[in-house]
Amino acid sequence: MNRWRQRVADPVFAALIAAFVLAVAACFPLKLALERPVFSHIVIVDITRSMNVEDYRQGGRAVSRLEFVRQSLIRAAADLPCGSTLGLGVFTEREPALLFEPIETCAGFSAISAAIEQLDWRMAWAADSLIAAGLRNTLELLGRGDADVVFVTDGHEAPPLNPRYLPDFAELSGKVRGLIVGVGDSGLSPIPKYDESGRRLGIYAEDEVPQRSGFGLSELPPEQIEGYHARNAPFGSERAGGTEHLSQLKEAYLRQLAGTSGLGYHRLESPEGLARAITAPALARRQQVAVDVRWIPAALALAVLAGVYLRTLLPRLRFSTAN
Amino acid sequence: MTDWALDMPQWLWGLPLTLLPLWRLPLRSAPCSWHALLPADGASRAVDLSLRLAGAGAILALLLGSSGLHRREYTVERTGYGAHMVLLLDRSRSMDDSFAGRTPAGGEESKSAAAERLLSGFVSGGRNDLVGVAAFSTSPLFVLPLTENKAAVLAAVHAMKLPGLAQTHVSKGLAMALSYFGDEPTAGSRIVLLVSDGAAEVDPDSELKLRRWFKEKGIRLYWIFLRTAGSHGIFEAPDNPEDDNAQARPERYLHLFFSSLDIPYRAYEAEDADALKRAIADVDREEQRPLRYAERVPRRDLQAFCYLAAALALAWLVAAKCMEVAR
Numbered sequence: 042m043n044r045w046r047q048r049v050a051d052p053v054f055a056a057l058i059a060a061f062v063l064a065v066a067a068c069f070p071l072k073l074a075l076e077r078p079v080f081s082h083i084v085i086v087d088i089t090r091s092m093n094v095e096d097y098r099q100g101g102r103a104v105s106r107l108e109f110v111r112q113s114l115i116r117a118a119a120d121l122p123c124g125s126t127l128g129l130g131v132f133t134e135r136e137p138a139l140l141f142e143p144i145e146t147c148a149g150f151s152a153i154s155a156a157i158e159q160l161d162w163r164m165a166w167a168a169d170s171l172i173a174a175g176l177r178n179t180l181e182l183l184g185r186g187d188a189d190v191v192f193v194t195d196g197h198e199a200p201p202l203n204p205r206y207l208p209d210f211a212e213l214s215g216k217v218r219g220l221i222v223g224v225g226d227s228g229l230s231p232i233p234k235y236d237e238s239g240r241r242l243g244i245y246a247e248d249e250v251p252q253r254s255g256f257g258l259s260e261l262p263p264e265q266i267e268g269y270h271a272r273n274a275p276f277g278s279e280r281a282g283g284t285e286h287l288s289q290l291k292e293a294y295l296r297q298l299a300g301t302s303g304l305g306y307h308r309l310e311s312p313e314g315l316a317r318a319i320t321a322p323a324l325a326r327r328q329q330v331a332v333d334v335r336w337i338p339a340a341l342a343l344a345v346l347a348g349v350y351l352r353t354l355l356p357r358l359r360f361s362t363a364n
Numbered sequence: 365m366t367d368w369a370l371d372m373p374q375w376l377w378g379l380p381l382t383l384l385p386l387w388r389l390p391l392r393s394a395p396c397s398w399h400a401l402l403p404a405d406g407a408s409r410a411v412d413l414s415l416r417l418a419g420a421g422a423i424l425a426l427l428l429g430s431s432g433l434h435r436r437e438y439t440v441e442r443t444g445y446g447a448h449m450v451l452l453l454d455r456s457r458s459m460d461d462s463f464a465g466r467t468p469a470g471g472e473e474s475k476s477a478a479a480e481r482l483l484s485g486f487v488s489g490g491r492n493d494l495v496g497v498a499a500f501s502t503s504p505l506f507v508l509p510l511t512e513n514k515a516a517v518l519a520a521v522h523a524m525k526l527p528g529l530a531q532t533h534v535s536k537g538l539a540m541a542l543s544y545f546g547d548e549p550t551a552g553s554r555i556v557l558l559v560s561d562g563a564a565e566v567d568p569d570s571e572l573k574l575r576r577w578f579k580e581k582g583i584r585l586y587w588i589f590l591r592t593a594g595s596h597g598i599f600e601a602p603d604n605p606e607d608d609n610a611q612a613r614p615e616r617y618l619h620l621f622f623s624s625l626d627i628p629y630r631a632y633e634a635e636d637a638d639a640l641k642r643a644i645a646d647v648d649r650e651e652q653r654p655l656r657y658a659e660r661v662p663r664r665d666l667q668a669f670c671y672l673a674a675a676l677a678l679a680w681l682v683a684a685k686c687m688e689v690a691r
Contacts, residue, residue, distance in 0.1 A: 067671040141520035159506035166502035353388035
């Protein structure tokens with residue numbers, strides 16, 4: 042017994058035992074649950090005609106809103122930390138079409154970027170662009186809580202919205218988390234016109250697009266409408282002129298939509314900006330990941346062992362006479 | 365060994381430490397009056413060397429382990445069963461109805477939900493397909509390129525559950541699906557699996573283009589037609605010859621068009637989920653051709669081996685230390 046106590050009292054022996062125990066411990070799969078931020082987004086991209094407007098500049102060349110959105114989205118998807126998921130959909134008329142449910146962004150990056158690359162206005166199944174109704178349907182359909190909705194649009198309603206009939210966001214407000222991404226320049230630009238095979242035919246002229254809403258009843262009382270006729274001209278007989286054939290980012294409108302639906306707003310100015318906006322801490326989800334911590338006992342064993350050998354370098358001050 | 369790698373090579377700065385045990389032993393030296401008196405002993409020398417190597421080995425193993433020694437992920441070419449396949453899915457609004465042609469009520473399943481469920485099973489089965497997904501309604505939708513990422517394909521198939529869009533414009537969808545395949549022939553068969561509940565007339569322009577592409581690209585075509593109760597089938601000729609045209613019977617004429625392509629083609633009419641399941645099982649059986657594919661062998665962690673080696677070396681040192689003569 043005495044002999045053992047004496048041995049354990051020997052610091053070298055104790056250290057070797059400790060290093061051995063630590064090395065054995067490191068052989069077991071030691072994991073520590075840590076939390077890290079990940080993101081889950083469903084990105085719905087407006088692919089209506091006004092998204093073809095070329096009001097972004099890149100390397101001295103004018104690029105269309107959709108082209109800029111594609112590049113920015115690929116960059117932003119690449120910036121999402123592994124474990125994040127991204128789903129993609131397109132929007133025209135008043136309905137979103139989900140292409141795929143969220144996919145893990147590291148393993149699925151090549152598939153996701155290829156799908157983003159192919160976003161095209163020719164995917165549109167209707168030409169109308171009812172942004173508010175589309176946003177409402179998107180939130181209703183996809184705002185399930187397991188993913189945030191990123192709604193990418195220029196805010197250009199076509200045909201113009203009748204202020205009498207605004208979609209009601211009251212019941213959705215606060216239930217869905219997400220972001221409206223405003224695309225485009227604040228100046229008015231012409232909307233390019235293409236034929237079905239993608240050939241450019243010029244631009245839309247003033248009389249080629251509806252300049253005012255012709256839906257339902259006018260918001261004005263009949264007395265104030267020039268040439269009002271209840272059946273034949275409920276919006277008056279005057280020719281409607283306007284700037285609806287030109288397009289700009291309707292930022293105030295989108296901010297207002299974001300406010301009433303409880304979403305955030307980001308204006309798309311650079312790919313890096315979009316990447317930052319969709320990785321904002323407010324949108325982060327906590328994910329538990331198991332982190333391998335075997336290196337901790339291993340490093341301790343190493344330190345102890347190094348200590349043992351470094352000690353042998355110390356000059357022997359005293360000849361061991363332990364008895 | 366180029367396929368071995370470290371996560372944190374900084375730990376290798378500790379490598380000079382491995383020299384120390386070769387020089388010094390952590391054992392108490394036993395005093396003896398004159399070394400020359402001791403006989404030369406081979407066994408003693410061997411033990412001495414083994415203890416020095418054990419010390420150096422333990423430090424080396426701990427360093428390698430801490431720096432995360434692993435074998436890199438690599439791919440091996442294997443032969444499995446599968447094909448290069450594009451799922452061409454109908455996203456028209458009518459897919460949201462049940463097989464009886466109504467809005468699903470109670471326990472009824474819509475056509476899109478049945479297709480989603482059974483295709484999910486097909487995709488996640490043991491096949492080694494490279495699968496791409498395209499969808500169509502009035503316009504074609506590019507969904508996913510040909511990929512081996514099954515989770516991604518499942519995510520795309522799951523998106524079918526959401527409400528449908530508009531009309532069934534099948535020829536644009538077919539053109540989109542064919543565009544997934546390059547012009548150069550590849551090993552393994554190329555399949556387009558069309559799942560739709562209707563059809564539309566193929567306009568003469570696209571007819572010519574499709575005819576050429578199907579042939580040139582060497583496509584095998586499967587059409588699973590989800591037949592709604594009371595609608596016309598794809599195989600039956602109308603009783604009234606006046607109805608025998610592409611406007612009145614687009615489904616039948618699409619079938620005739622496919623049959624005339626002179627490519628391997630099978631059509632299935634599914635009137636309920638069971639028939640759909642049988643059709644999918646049939647495609648699965650038919651397409652059991654060998655396909656060479658690259659399988660990813662995941663990275664293999666070698667830290668455990670390092671720590672085990674370190675523990676064994678340390679055990680030997682501890683044993684030697686135990687045998688020290690206590691005086």
